[in-house]
Amino acid sequence: MIYNDAYSVFAGKRHPHLLGSNVRExxxxxxxxxxxxxxxxxxxxTLAYRDQELTLHRKGYPEQVWMDLDYSPVLDESGKPAGVIAIVVETTERVLADRRNAAEHERLQQLFEQAPSFMAMLQGSQHRFxxxxxxxxxxxxxxDxxxxxxxxxLPEITSQGFVELLDKVFETGQAVNRTAEKxxxxxxxxxxxxxYLDFVYQPIKNDDGDVTHIFVQGSDVTLRVRAENHQRLLVNELNHRVKNTLASVQSIATQTLRGANSVEEASGAISARILALSAAHNILTNENWDGADLAVIVTSSLEAFDGPxxxxxxxxxxHVRLGPRAALSMSLALHELATNAVKYGALSNEAGFVTIDWSVIRKADSSAFTLRWCETGGPPMPASDRKGFGSxxxxxxxxxxxxxxxxxxxGPDGxxxxxxTTMQAIEESVPGD
Structure with a gap:
């Protein structure tokens, strides 16, 4: 073996003993x-190898190396091959670097594929996927x-401004972030x-600073946005109901005080009416304020007035389903009718009773609703000109x-x-102002 200085570096600790030796040994x-x-x-x-892997003992221990190898014959004076010239270029560092890059690319590809957020890479000014x-x-x-x-x-997004937004990122090289974008x-x-999406358009630049790609990454936050909107609706609805309730309580207090003969009478009447309102609220709350069954409202409103x-x-x-507004109004009305019956009517003695019935007559364009309160067995009740809160x-x-x-x-019995009214009116689901 005869070699140059570069080969002596490649040979490591085998130089200079390698010089003049048989290549096989x-x-x-x-x-x-x-x-x-x-x-x-x-x-x-001739032979040629690219990135040929071999295990050599250049430093006293086995070492994997990669080389580009080119072999060709060396001719003597007669033109016959007398030896072989070897051109050796070690590529170990490049091969290992390529393998590291490939492994990193594979890792990134797996992360890209397994990411919980959506991702896309767009190439060029046309934003090609x-x-x-x-x-x-x-x-x-x-x-596809x-x-x-x-x-x-995605032709439907063209008119929504997203392509223009990508053009801006490509031209300016500035990233764009959007939150809860519809x-x-x-x-x-x-x-x-x-x-609804949270997303970022991130420009990718080459060594010259020119944008070549746009990386799109984001999350679908539709459920979050809808939940926030629903919560906002619930808060607004709660505020609305609280205002209505306070207005009802204020009206009850004002009207009761106006017609009361004493503080004690007013206090008892106000407490009873607010309790009736509260009972209706409890029923509606259990139904998520979607309405209430009329029979439940009637039974609940009259429970305190029933005998042993x-x-x-x-x-x-x-079966009739009342909207929240109808449920509240019906509860207060039934409370007033029952209170009046206890004081002056069929419930003022041991023998009287009250029949509450309702009916629905359905027609092609609407349905009629009728509710009757009929007292039986009470003392005669002449009509009165006095119009109190209950009336x-x-x-x-x-x-x-x-x-x-x-x-x-x-009537003669009480x-x-x-x-x-109509079924449409009592089924109205949104309380009025």
């Missing part, structure tokens, strides 16, 4: 490889977008779907709230109250 650990090289070279052939991860494919309805410009792959996406076979045997009220009627409530406030009419008659 000098590199004993790769003797078979070099036997083939000599055989081919001395036969006039180069990479998309599963979450992005899920967001856009599993459409690879290799297509954004405007062609986007309308055309899901194949499902129509347009409204989504529970036989003072005869209640019957079909105003059942004859003016209740029909006004429910868009109907109300009347009171005094008071008869009738309310007539």
């Amino acid at each position: 000098g590199w004993a650990e790769v003797a078979d490889f070099n036997d083939n090289v000599m055989k081919v070279g001395l036969a006039g052939g 180069e990479l998309v991860n599963p979450e992005y494919r899920k967001l856009i309805g599993e459409r 977008v690879l290799g297509k410009p954004v405007g062609e792959a 986007v309308l996406l055309q899901k194949p076979g499902e129509g347009v779907e409204e989504r 045997g529970g036989n003072r009220f005869r209640i019957r009627g079909p 105003r409530l059942i004859l003016r406030v209740l029909p006004m709230e429910l868009g109907g009419t109300a009347q009171v008659n005094y 008071l008869i109250f009738m309310l007539e």
